[in-house]
Amino acid sequence: MRVRLEDVARAASVSPKTVSRVLNDEANVSDETRKRVLAAMEAMDYRPHPSARSLAGNRSFVVAMLYDNNDNPASTYLAEIQDGVLEACDAHRYSMMVRPLRMRSDDFIRRLDALISDHHPDGVVLTPPITDYAPLLKRLRERNVPYASVSPQGDDGIGVRMDEQAAARAMVEHLLALGHRRIAHLIGIADHGASRWRLAGYREAMAAAGLPEDPALVVQGAFTFGSGVAAARELFALKSRPTAVFAANDDMATGVMWAAGEYGLKVPHDLSVCGFDDTPLARQLWPALTTVQQPSREMGRLAALQLLNVLRGRGPGQLVQVPFSLQVRDSTARVP
């Protein structure tokens, strides 16, 4: 039969309430007692019943990860974040629930409400692009559900962030150092923070190098392979082609490389290409893609950790920053 808290209590010769206190890491338990209780738990392989804890304690020990499965960049990105969130939840014996939500749909809030009413998550983790969806944030605050974000645009919440603008700037500086001057940029989906920051970094680096922006070299994309191909075709049709293309993510960069092949341009000899994200694909490409590594898994983990700190009453939680790292590989070279 299942071992219950009561059984542990008997074994440790304490009251059930004391075992509960130990289980929940509460104060005012003597070291001696705590040790004894922990030993008994260990010995009996005690597993608290999550439903009973939820019911009595009025908390669910559930963290929901919200994402937009409609227009999302790379799904491997989300999968990695999910993995990280899961790891953090596991470490603190919370369980994770994933909830796809469509930002564009008009019943977004209704679905959010249903999620809250049906599952009572103790908190939620938000992933781009819904990290910045105002009605969502508003409703979460109204319903008093704590949240942490991965790569939010605002500065007020808690969660995790990477300095994408600095990373983009570093990427472009790398191209500049290779002698490139006509450097194109493919923008991602317009209102995503990722697109803004990466564009800003590109501009910053170009301006710092004293290069005026050539509007023809800055092309709108949509984070997809296809949009990368399309944008590249536009660029290659230009009278004066760029010698390097910095795409706002790896999928588009891959598209650029394809289009280059189509045009008989050898990468990196005739054209340098670089991306952002360091998806698994980037390493597998030939030539391997120069890109920015974004530690998605770790970011998911850290965001969840901040949330858990709040949920477990360990202070307010912060907006932590993770470092980026340039992965210089074979797709960028000195200007011909």
Next chain:
Amino acid sequence: MRVRLEDVARAASVSPKTVSRVLNDEANVSDETRKRVLAAMEAMDYRPHPSARSLAGNRSFVVAMLYDNNDNPASTYLAEIQDGVLEACDAHRYSMMVRPLRMRSDDFIRRLDALISDHHPDGVVLTPPITDYAPLLKRLRERNVPYASVSPQGDDGIGVRMDEQAAARAMVEHLLALGHRRIAHLIGIADHGASRWRLAGYREAMAAAGLPEDPALVVQGAFTFGSGVAAARELFALKSRPTAVFAANDDMATGVMWAAGEYGLKVPHDLSVCGFDDTPLARQLWPALTTVQQPSREMGRLAALQLLNVLRGRGPGQLVQVPFSLQVRDSTARVP
């Protein structure tokens, strides 16, 4: 404040137990009463408290989806299955929990036990390749946890399956119809059902066409882009190159197309390439990839549905089959 079952009971002038019966779709409730209760629930926007239901009813209303995040084919494949499972669970007000598990690790069973003891899932959905991991299945049966599988190799369980062998055969027959005779095959990870079935379909089609198998044309891969590139290089180095390559999945097929570019081979003019899975990438490639569409999302949904049928006492559940469909696109053409 929260609306409780008791409140609904009062509103409908029945006992709490009767409301419970209606909630759980039990028999022996008169139509008249049932209608009245449902109306009250609706009017009050009643949401049963999952923890209370779990605790009292000794079931969790949780379905866990198990997957191997170690050597998995395309992660978008898993994400799609997850989406389908989630949809089915939602439809029946179950919640879904995802659990990565490493088949190769020696604490696999311990982790499985922990999952069961900690979260008490009512049932689990298994995804390839752990669908066929005997110790897992054994333990699940021992602990009396129902499960349904996506693409299991065995015939005894419940879940969903596609006739991958027939699909592979159809794919190769398509190449044969285009006049190809030297058709290569890239095999996926050895013990995966997917690899076996696709290879078997290839052999079946070749044999039916009276073509003896040329061992040099059947190359081991690992479902990855990189392994596709490597295998293709081997093939292209052959004195007598294949005119078509059937890769066991799209990632490897993409690798083949890259390698083709490297060797100056135009696809499909000089080489036909086809894959399996119809990943999003396949459509975006240029030329777009001929492949087999596997309705992963739907398969996830159906597998979960079979499991839910069992959990909800709706009979035994079956191994249902979904149809495949050949997506003939631009990467295959008549033999030169």
Next chain:
DNA sequence: CAGCAAATTGACAGCGCTGTCATACGTGCC
């Protein structure tokens, strides 16, 4: 060593639901 605050522990009710069993009410049969 009394006297008091702080630290530690426990008794008990109750979270919101369902299982079990009892009860009430027809219905059909001899």
Next chain:
DNA sequence: GGCACGTATGACAGCGCTGTCAATTTGCTG
């Protein structure tokens, strides 16, 4: 009419834990 039986409903306890508050012990002060 009396009885057995099936259907519909309800009373009640209890699932395994935690919140509240009271009781007890400890440590310190003058």
